[in-house]
Amino acid sequence: MVSMKVQDIALIGILSATITASKLALSFLPNIEVVTLLFIVYTVVFGMRRSLMIAFVFSTIEIFLYGFSTWFLVYYLIWPLLILLTNSLRKKIRSEYRFATLAGLFGLFFGLFFAVAESFFYGIMYGVSYWIKGIPFDIIHGVSNFIIVLLLYKPIVNVLLKYDKQSQR
Amino acid sequence: MDKSMRTKGLLIALVVVLAGLGLFVYNTYLGPKSVAGEKAVSVQVIIEGQNIEKTFDYNTDYGFLYDLIKENEEELGASFKGTDFGAMLVGLMDYKADESSNEYFHISINGEDATEGPQGIVLNDGDIYKIELTTW
Numbered sequence: 001m002v003s004m005k006v007q008d009i010a011l012i013g014i015l016s017a018t019i020t021a022s023k024l025a026l027s028f029l030p031n032i033e034v035v036t037l038l039f040i041v042y043t044v045v046f047g048m049r050r051s052l053m054i055a056f057v058f059s060t061i062e063i064f065l066y067g068f069s070t071w072f073l074v075y076y077l078i079w080p081l082l083i084l085l086t087n088s089l090r091k092k093i094r095s096e097y098r099f100a101t102l103a104g105l106f107g108l109f110f111g112l113f114f115a116v117a118e119s120f121f122y123g124i125m126y127g128v129s130y131w132i133k134g135i136p137f138d139i140i141h142g143v144s145n146f147i148i149v150l151l152l153y154k155p156i157v158n159v160l161l162k163y164d165k166q167s168q169r
Numbered sequence: 170m171d172k173s174m175r176t177k178g179l180l181i182a183l184v185v186v187l188a189g190l191g192l193f194v195y196n197t198y199l200g201p202k203s204v205a206g207e208k209a210v211s212v213q214v215i216i217e218g219q220n221i222e223k224t225f226d227y228n229t230d231y232g233f234l235y236d237l238i239k240e241n242e243e244e245l246g247a248s249f250k251g252t253d254f255g256a257m258l259v260g261l262m263d264y265k266a267d268e269s270s271n272e273y274f275h276i277s278i279n280g281e282d283a284t285e286g287p288q289g290i291v292l293n294d295g296d297i298y299k300i301e302l303t304t305w
Contacts, residue, residue, distance in 0.1 A: 097180075104184070129284040135195050143188040147181050 007167070012050060015042055016057035020065075031110075031141040036103045037149050037156070039079055043086040044094065045160040051087075055079035074117045082106055094157075100150035108142030111135065201289050203232020208294040210237070214245070214261050215301040221262050234276075234298055235287035255288040261300060271304045 015038075022034045035058075043051040059075040066072070085106075089098055111134035119127025212225045225245065231237045235256055238247050248260030258274045259266050266272040276283040276290065277299045283290055290298070 126284065132199055133285055133289060135199065136192055139188050139191045139195070143184055146184050150177055150180065 012053050016054050019058050020061050031137045032144040036106055036145050037152055039082050040086045040099050041156050043083050044090050044157055045164055048083055048087040051083045052080055055083060070121050071114055074114050078113055096150055096153040099153050100146050103149040104142045104146030107145035108138050110141055111138040201291055203291055204293055208292050210292055211297045213299040216264050219264055233288055234290040255286045258287055272302055275301050275303045
């Protein structure tokens with residue numbers, strides 16, 4: 001069994017709440033979000049294990065907020081996938097350009113990932129139609145993710161690293 | 170402005186231009202195309218729980234179902250809700266679909282289930298659009 005410190009439990013709760021609140025705050029803007037940015041930042045600063053737990057808590061809260069639907073199942077896969085990709089990148093390079101590209105591509109293919117999952121439930125034609133219909137939103141998602149991560153990744157990482165060091169003392 | 174910010178500004182501008190190009194290509198080749206000219210269409214509304222079953226016949230120049238319903242919003246007692254995927258029909262004949270009971274308005278075109286929302290449904294001459302309150 002994985003042992004967790006009290007500090008970890010508190011941190012996961014706070015960071016999950018931050019992600020949920022930030023998603024709700026921007027929900028009036030179609031496909032513009034900071035969830036991708038925050039998962040990338042959390043993985044870089046707090047590590048993969050804690051970020052995966054945050055993703056689990058966040059996805060579960062989404063179900064409590066919006067009700068159960070097929071696309072929420074994808075949430076349990078897509079955010080951990082982003083965390084795994086970020087984790088594999090962070091070992092090699094910490095440049096915001098690399099993470100902005102990852103975030104941009106993640107947003108661009110977000111709809112495709114859902115379309116594949118939806119086609120398991122409703123058929124391939126539904127999946128294809130779902131994806132094509134959502135392409136403009138995927139483009140907006142990809143571009144906004146790229147810009148948000150490019151501009152905000154470094155300042156947020158610097159602040160969080162500072163507080164993380166202080167809390168380790 | 171330092172060099173890093175200038176590079177980021179240029180990159181952002183480039184990505185925005187590419188996105189604009191992508192949206193243009195999408196709208197030109199993949200987006201729904203409306204049919205020009207006057208069309209005679211029927212909108213059939215069924216809300217079983219309220220004993221409502223009415224058919225409305227329209228002659229319209231509009232290209233999409235959304236615009237037709239919007240034009241006749243009062244007669245149809247229609248209301249919409251904005252979503253990430255466009256406008257969603259949430260009310261007809263002044264009856265609002267109860268989301269807490271999983272109610273929604275299901276649209277079919279000439280007996281076939283619609284795969285898009287009202288803003289993506291193209292009006293064709295002679296088509297019958299059945300909108301029925303149902304649950305998921």
